[in-house]
Amino acid sequence: xxxxxxxxxFLVAGLATPHMGAQQAPSVTPADAEPFLGEWTLTLxxxxxxxxxxxTVKVESEKVVGAxxxxxxPAQAISTISKVDKSLVLAYTxxxxxxxxxxxxxxxxxxxxxxSAQIDFAGGAYVMSGTAAKKEKGK
Numbered sequence: 001x002x003x004x005x006x007x008x009x010f011l012v013a014g015l016a017t018p019h020m021g022a023q024q025a026p027s028v029t030p031a032d033a034e035p036f037l038g039e040w041t042l043t044l045x046x047x048x049x050x051x052x053x054x055x056t057v058k059v060e061s062e063k064v065v066g067a068x069x070x071x072x073x074p075a076q077a078i079s080t081i082s083k084v085d086k087s088l089v090l091a092y093t094x095x096x097x098x099x100x101x102x103x104x105x106x107x108x109x110x111x112x113x114x115x116s117a118q119i120d121f122a123g124g125a126y127v128m129s130g131t132a133a134k135k136e137k138g139k
Contacts, residue, residue, distance in 0.1 A: 030064055039134070044119060088107045
């Protein structure tokens with residue numbers, strides 16, 4: 001499934017877009033990131049169907065960092081993290097068939113403690129939206 005998604009990205013957008021991290025607001029502080037810290041399961045839907053991702057957001061050496069993974073790709077480190085309005089925005093680049101692809105993950109708190117999630121691939125060429133569920137500690 002993820003392979004079809006990535007092929008769609010390249011068909012729509014060509015190759016990668018300029019790294020979105022350069023356009024982001026300054027890095028988020030550990031205090032700002034507090035509600036987003038932890039391990040998350042992203043359950044998303046895109047034009048080519050569903051996709052599931054694992055997302056980790058943590059503080060290392062007083063800096064907020066993260067990693068994202070799915071069944072098709074190894075963990076990708078995320079170090080460009082900002083806060084836009086109520087959303088935590090995590091930008092990263094991953095390789096696909098020898099080409100860099102930019103992606104931006106947004107986590108946005110919603111009603112009743114629910115968290116929405118979105119991944120924007122290649123500057124909007126492919127977008128997946130859905131929910132983020134925090135994994136319970138010890139599981």
